[in-house]
Amino acid sequence: MKKILTTPISDEDLKDIKIGDVIYLNGHIVTCRDVAHRRLIELNRELPVDIKGGAIFHAGPIVRKVEGEEDKFEMVSIGPTTSMRMEKFEKEFIEQTGVKLIVGKGGMGANTEAGCKENKAIHCVFPAGCAVLAATCVEEIEDAQWRDLGMPETLWVCRVKEFGPLIVSIDAEGNNIFEQNKVEFNKRKDAALEGLYPKVKYIK
Amino acid sequence: MENKDALDLLTGQIAKFVGLVGKRLPDDVTAKLKELSEGEEMPMAKMIYESMEKNQRAAEELNRPSCQDTGLIQMFVRVGTKFPYIDSLKPVLKDAVFIATKEAPLRHNTVETFDEVNTGTNVGTDSPWLYWDIIPNSDKLELDVYMAGGGCSLPGQGKTLMPGEGYEGVVKVVLDLMTSYGLNACPPLLVGVGIGTSIDSAAFMAKKALMRPVGSHNSNPKAADLEDELTKAIDSIGLGPQGLRGTKSVMGVNIVNSARHPSVISCAVNIGCWSHRRGTITFNSDLSYESSTHKGVEL
Numbered sequence: 214m215k216k217i218l219t220t221p222i223s224d225e226d227l228k229d230i231k232i233g234d235v236i237y238l239n240g241h242i243v244t245c246r247d248v249a250h251r252r253l254i255e256l257n258r259e260l261p262v263d264i265k266g267g268a269i270f271h272a273g274p275i276v277r278k279v280e281g282e283e284d285k286f287e288m289v290s291i292g293p294t295t296s297m298r299m300e301k302f303e304k305e306f307i308e309q310t311g312v313k314l315i316v317g318k319g320g321m322g323a324n325t326e327a328g329c330k331e332n333k334a335i336h337c338v339f340p341a342g343c344a345v346l347a348a349t350c351v352e353e354i355e356d357a358q359w360r361d362l363g364m365p366e367t368l369w370v371c372r373v374k375e376f377g378p379l380i381v382s383i384d385a386e387g388n389n390i391f392e393q394n395k396v397e398f399n400k401r402k403d404a405a406l407e408g409l410y411p412k413v414k415y416i417k
Numbered sequence: 418m419e420n421k422d423a424l425d426l427l428t429g430q431i432a433k434f435v436g437l438v439g440k441r442l443p444d445d446v447t448a449k450l451k452e453l454s455e456g457e458e459m460p461m462a463k464m465i466y467e468s469m470e471k472n473q474r475a476a477e478e479l480n481r482p483s484c485q486d487t488g489l490i491q492m493f494v495r496v497g498t499k500f501p502y503i504d505s506l507k508p509v510l511k512d513a514v515f516i517a518t519k520e521a522p523l524r525h526n527t528v529e530t531f532d533e534v535n536t537g538t539n540v541g542t543d544s545p546w547l548y549w550d551i552i553p554n555s556d557k558l559e560l561d562v563y564m565a566g567g568g569c570s571l572p573g574q575g576k577t578l579m580p581g582e583g584y585e586g587v588v589k590v591v592l593d594l595m596t597s598y599g600l601n602a603c604p605p606l607l608v609g610v611g612i613g614t615s616i617d618s619a620a621f622m623a624k625k626a627l628m629r630p631v632g633s634h635n636s637n638p639k640a641a642d643l644e645d646e647l648t649k650a651i652d653s654i655g656l657g658p659q660g661l662r663g664t665k666s667v668m669g670v671n672i673v674n675s676a677r678h679p680s681v682i683s684c685a686v687n688i689g690c691w692s693h694r695r696g697t698i699t700f701n702s703d704l705s706y707e708s709s710t711h712k713g714v715e716l
């Protein structure tokens with residue numbers, strides 16, 4: 214059965230979710246990336262959208278104006294961007310906003326692990342390159358804030374239905390799947406190299 | 418056909434082909450992804466492959482770019498000396514990218530360096546980036562179109578080694594890259610390796626290697642053997658789709674090589690992501706065309 218989270222998300226909802234689980238989201242998710250993080254944390258500006266118990270998406274979408282309607286937008290294509298760029302800000306971001314679900318691409322570091330553990334939040338990966346799949350999970354763009362940042366950085370408030378698959382990479386205990394994998398990958402790489410060296414003695 | 422009409426036609430056709438490359442993966446990549454998906458044993462990895470497949474289907478149905486990062490456009494141009502439009506080809510290619518940006522649409526990915534402004538058109542100083550090759554006594558134009566995405570361009574690296582470090586040094590450069598940057602470049606990857614004298618030639622060959630079909634082999638038997646050995650070695654790391662573990666790691670490893678100076682051995686790596694958007698199209702002198710990567714395409 215599909216595990217589906219619905220916003221607003223409570224601490225209790227995240228209790229049984231572990232790294233490597235696959236989940237989906239119903240409710241709202243807001244695109245939020247580099248400059249939005251910087252404005253909140255470094256420039257102390259209040260986020261214009263309330264995301265307490267909510268979800269953010271590290272993504273810069275392609276949106277299209279809906280013809281014949283005033284101020285209405287449609288999601289064309291949306292894919293995750295590298296989450297690591299937000300690592301510097303994410304712990305404080307989680308503390309200040311009360312966000313519960315962060316979606317992006319690739320792993321995040323110790324700072325975010327701590328933020329997730331202390332405040333009960335999780336980080337998930339949406340498969341990158343699947344931008345049309347993600348766009349078709351967006352039912353409606355309900356709001357757009359900080360539009361002065363341009364299309365990729367605007368906070369697009371999306372109502373989503375079964376948005377996913379979302380692969381849990383940091384759980385609310387601060388476990389980090391990418392860090393665990395890295396150790397294993399490096400071990401296997403060293404073994405593979407030892408096997409390769411005797412085979413490449415072309416210079417004799 | 419009047420010359421101007423012919424140039425307009427050629428520009429329009431290339432623009433449509435560029436758009437298509439962003440929406441539909443080449444046949445060899447599609448087939449390889451299917452094979453990897455079917456051979457995948459880990460459930461989560463299997464699920465990611467299924468999402469990729471669903472995405473490609475949706476992109477085709479809705480006529481939208483399959484990945485939001487449509488890259489900076491690069492082309493390998495092989496033009497016959499007798500191709501009637503050879504003199505106008507450079508502006509034709511630029512115009513084609515300009516048109517595709519609006520019509521496909523493509524994301525705006527051309528930022529002028531130093532001025533640090535996005536041109537908003539995917540056209541700029543040496544953008545699209547072109548490699549030229551002249552084919553004597555031919556009246557055809559053969560074009561590889563490639564979308565160099567940010568995530569898959571990021572791992573690109575090269576190193577000039579002393580011969581003492583040998584090919585052992587080369588395979589170490591390749592494998593180290595896999596567990597550092599390769600992981601985040603949207604595996605399963607196509608790994609392009611160039612081996613030669615200086616760093617520029619190695620980097621060029623590494624990109625040229627990415628234009629070769631998945632599953633093809635270097636004509637030198639030793640190099641072909643190393644392609645297979647590297648594939649096995651990287652697969653044994655088990656990066657899986659999205660670097661979240663899986664049975665395999667790559668779509669393949671392609672090596673392109675040249676002779677080298679006795680005192681140096683340069684190697685470079687360029688990476689193609691799972692969404693390896695590459696297309697090859699051949700125009701005849703009457704502008705009829707055929708694509709070897711997107712069979713049966715009608716523009």
Ligand code: SF4
Pocket residue numbers: 292341342484485486566567568569602603690691692
């Ligand atoms: S690495 Fe490739 S598939 Fe992944 S986001 Fe970039 S262009 Fe898209």
